[in-house]
Amino acid sequence: MKKNGLNRPAGFSTRAIHEGYDPASHHGSLNPPVYLNATYSFESIAQGQQRFAGEVPGYVYARVGNPTQSVLESRLASLEGGEAAVAVASGIGAITALLWSFLESGDEIIADKTLYGCTFAFMGHGLSRFGVKVHFIDLTQPDTLEAVMTPATRFVFFETPTNPNMRLIDIDQICRLAHAHNARVIVDNTYGTPYLQRPLERGADFVVHSMTKYLSGHGDLIAGAIIGSADDMLNVRTVGLKDMTGAVLSAFDSFLLLRGIKTLELRMTRHCESALALARQIESYPGVESVLYPGLASHPQYALACEQMSAFGGMIALELSGGYEAGVRFMDAVQLAQRAVSLGDAETLVQHPASMTHNNYTDEEREAHGISLGLARISVGLENIEDLSADILQALDQASQ
Numbered sequence: 001m002k003k004n005g006l007n008r009p010a011g012f013s014t015r016a017i018h019e020g021y022d023p024a025s026h027h028g029s030l031n032p033p034v035y036l037n038a039t040y041s042f043e044s045i046a047q048g049q050q051r052f053a054g055e056v057p058g059y060v061y062a063r064v065g066n067p068t069q070s071v072l073e074s075r076l077a078s079l080e081g082g083e084a085a086v087a088v089a090s091g092i093g094a095i096t097a098l099l100w101s102f103l104e105s106g107d108e109i110i111a112d113k114t115l116y117g118c119t120f121a122f123m124g125h126g127l128s129r130f131g132v133k134v135h136f137i138d139l140t141q142p143d144t145l146e147a148v149m150t151p152a153t154r155f156v157f158f159e160t161p162t163n164p165n166m167r168l169i170d171i172d173q174i175c176r177l178a179h180a181h182n183a184r185v186i187v188d189n190t191y192g193t194p195y196l197q198r199p200l201e202r203g204a205d206f207v208v209h210s211m212t213k214y215l216s217g218h219g220d221l222i223a224g225a226i227i228g229s230a231d232d233m234l235n236v237r238t239v240g241l242k243d244m245t246g247a248v249l250s251a252f253d254s255f256l257l258l259r260g261i262k263t264l265e266l267r268m269t270r271h272c273e274s275a276l277a278l279a280r281q282i283e284s285y286p287g288v289e290s291v292l293y294p295g296l297a298s299h300p301q302y303a304l305a306c307e308q309m310s311a312f313g314g315m316i317a318l319e320l321s322g323g324y325e326a327g328v329r330f331m332d333a334v335q336l337a338q339r340a341v342s343l344g345d346a347e348t349l350v351q352h353p354a355s356m357t358h359n360n361y362t363d364e365e366r367e368a369h370g371i372s373l374g375l376a377r378i379s380v381g382l383e384n385i386e387d388l389s390a391d392i393l394q395a396l397d398q399a400s401q
Ligand SMILES: *Cc1c(COP(=O)(O)O)cnc(C)c1O
Pocket: 090, 091, 092, 093, 116, 118, 119, 159, 163, 188, 190, 191, 209, 210, 211, 212, 213, 222, 223, 224
């Protein structure tokens, strides 16, 4: 990146706009070119051999790397405070590429009990078929960690805040405990984004993202990323991505992500402001039993939120006192907000896990995941806040009728 002329490290949004790309090397083109190619030709067989052996830098085949994707990867590494990044075709592709790169049968993982549904399916149902044991525990209570650590524990994995019920996990403390037993820590930072929290700076070994969400910010693609040390990322690229998942991100989606990330700071600032305002408004609203938002003083882990996050994000979970029926009425009543899964878009999205993402869970399974019948989730978008809160309040009125 060009110097900022100030003799100090460039700030977050400066790096989000400039890192990893110099127009002067590309005919002055302000935006990175989209390299739509599968393969690369070599000047000589000697050069090809050296590239395949990793002795000289350069591309060999687009499943392993592409120049548009490389710009995105250096930008991600810079924003998360890591040495390197690997961009892949989905958030689940990021988690699987990372774990397949390092795990062997007989290894163990400790994961928090609340995970994104497909992450839970991969860990709970997928990995066990290959001899990898996953212990699901409540990582909001770090003391429970040591009891399940064994010499076979390779990784501790969690999201913070967790999806969908907004529990927070203490990154510093979990890293200390895990490292004392030679286990490495993976944080899914999808909800926080590097603008609000940077787990690598707190000791985590890896960050993973669903870039489908805030990093894209526009709901127009599916993508994931892994960020960590240069050695680890070389391994993830040449084993997990190249040989095991093959889940490569396209050059065009890399370009769209670069475009989205330019406004990450602006968008997150607005998501956070609107979510805090809305959370405060609905906290004591009739028919609302509780609101879980890390920026409310009533959140059980408010102190940790203030310590660990620079602001509190755009996701709100609310508990409706009328249970399942109220959840359905609320969902059917929204007009501006959209009934949809996913999150982090410009549009406000509402989700009712008991009737949507988790409707095939048994009552016991739902309870074990901390998802009650009246739990609704709002991904607060970028609309005018008065319009948005009017819509949510009228839907709450109808839900409690
Ligand atoms: C969406 C999501 C994922 C999965 O990402 P995809 O891009 O849909 O594959 C993983 N973790 C969290 C927290 C998510 O919200």
